[in-house]
Amino acid sequence: MNESFSKLRVNSERMMAAFEQLAAIGSTGDGGLNRPTFSEAHLAARKWFRAEVENAGFEFRTDGAGNHSAFLFCGDKNAPTLLFGSHLDSVPNGGRFDGALGVMAAFEVLRTINESGINLKVNLEAIDFTDEEGTHLSLFGSSAVAGHLRDEDMQKPYSGRENFLQALARAGLTEEGLFSAHRKKKSLAGYLELHIEQGKRLERAEINIGIVSAIVGYGSYRLSFIGRADHAGSTSMADRLDSGQGAASFILSAREAVMRDFPNCVANVGKIDFAPGASNIVPARADLLLEFRSPDADQLARLDNVLMQLANEKAEQFGLKLLSEPLGKHLPNLMSADIQQTFQKSCANLGLSSVILASGAIHDAQSLVDVCPIGMIFVPSVDGASHAPREFTQWEDCLNGANVLLQTVLRLVS
Numbered sequence: 068m069n070e071s072f073s074k075l076r077v078n079s080e081r082m083m084a085a086f087e088q089l090a091a092i093g094s095t096g097d098g099g100l101n102r103p104t105f106s107e108a109h110l111a112a113r114k115w116f117r118a119e120v121e122n123a124g125f126e127f128r129t130d131g132a133g134n135h136s137a138f139l140f141c142g143d144k145n146a147p148t149l150l151f152g153s154h155l156d157s158v159p160n161g162g163r164f165d166g167a168l169g170v171m172a173a174f175e176v177l178r179t180i181n182e183s184g185i186n187l188k189v190n191l192e193a194i195d196f197t198d199e200e201g202t203h204l205s206l207f208g209s210s211a212v213a214g215h216l217r218d219e220d221m222q223k224p225y226s227g228r229e230n231f232l233q234a235l236a237r238a239g240l241t242e243e244g245l246f247s248a249h250r251k252k253k254s255l256a257g258y259l260e261l262h263i264e265q266g267k268r269l270e271r272a273e274i275n276i277g278i279v280s281a282i283v284g285y286g287s288y289r290l291s292f293i294g295r296a297d298h299a300g301s302t303s304m305a306d307r308l309d310s311g312q313g314a315a316s317f318i319l320s321a322r323e324a325v326m327r328d329f330p331n332c333v334a335n336v337g338k339i340d341f342a343p344g345a346s347n348i349v350p351a352r353a354d355l356l357l358e359f360r361s362p363d364a365d366q367l368a369r370l371d372n373v374l375m376q377l378a379n380e381k382a383e384q385f386g387l388k389l390l391s392e393p394l395g396k397h398l399p400n401l402m403s404a405d406i407q408q409t410f411q412k413s414c415a416n417l418g419l420s421s422v423i424l425a426s427g428a429i430h431d432a433q434s435l436v437d438v439c440p441i442g443m444i445f446v447p448s449v450d451g452a453s454h455a456p457r458e459f460t461q462w463e464d465c466l467n468g469a470n471v472l473l474q475t476v477l478r479l480v481s
């Protein structure tokens with residue numbers, strides 16, 4: 068990389084001013100933000116971003132899925148595009164940094180490179196992906212770009228079919244038009260994303276930048292422990308076939324097994340239903356929803372086996388029958404090794420500490436995993452808080468992330 072490039076930095080004041088203007092749109096007044104996709108506040112934020120892009124003299128682009136971007140031709144018009152960004156939508160009563168930081172940093176990187184007059188081998192595009200959070204469909208805009216949108220998903224959006232269609236209309240989009248957002252593989256040189264960590268690992272270790280190795284994969288099951296209903300007063304403890312005891316014992320043992328043997332994995336039972344469901348009947352059936360996550364495909368398979376074996380053991384121990392129904396499975400999405408190394412070099416050059424870690428949350432980057440090389444970095448979240456008004460990242464950390472993004476773009480394509 069050219070020596071002068073390595074000294075280039077983003078404009079902190081300009082980026083902060085833009086970030087704060089954006090954070091005021093949909094502000095809940097307590098530091099938080101309420102900007103679900105295609106709500107009034109979200110549409111206002113999109114309009115604001117468009118005006119920022121145009122006022123700064125960039126080409127504004129939009130596609131059939133409502134993704135918005137600032138485009139910069141750096142050289143050959145037919146050269147592929149290096150894409151970077153995140154999302155401007157939020158969960159209901161969420162935080163100011165989730166997604167918005169990534170879009171504002173991407174736009175600032177574009178402005179900085181534009182001002183420097185540097186010629187690159189690719190064109191650059193700072194993007195705001197539609198509905199990352201899944202008000203209607205998770206990773207909606209990035210899935211559309213990757214060509215992963217499915218007709219059946221659009222029949223069952225989280226918001227309900229009618230709300231979804233009305234929301235599309237509010238944003239000036241049509242259902243038929245969504246598919247046109249699909250981009251050809253060769254048109255993209257890569258995708259980079261800066262995001263807040265939404266966890267405590269960086270803060271605890273006092274490390275500046277997290278370089279994401281993978282977005283975790285997951286498995287989920289409905290497990291049913293089946294025993295026998297009995298009078299809860301007159302049946303002795305020893306004589307019961309109590310499905311609730313088996314389920315509870317499984318939940319505690321799963322926690323122990325994961326903490327002992329799978330330190331970088333998590334398991335969660337998020338819902339449990341007892342039937343018949345009365346305080347004076349021994350529960351005949353306990354249905355629970357289990358989900359577990361791992362950054363490694365082999366480990367995910369091992370964890371799956373261990374948890375299923377544990378469920379069987381617990382059923383046997385309490386004299387129960389076990390039914391298991393797989394509900395979903397998604398393999399981990401790996402980040403490009405080259406881009407991880409380039410992030411590391413950028414951090415070292417900027418005097419920042421970095422660590423390789425996996426993301427436990429989903430992000431737009433994973434949509435593009437089979438389209439182009441992807442890379443992602445995290446900056447520390449104070450107290451790990453996210454999806455809540457107390458979500459916060461120190462400005463210095465935001466700025467560090469933006470400069471790592473800038474240096475990495477330059478290293479990858481100059």
Ligand SMILES: [Zn+2]
Binds near residue numbers: 165166199262
């Ligand atoms: Zn996000």
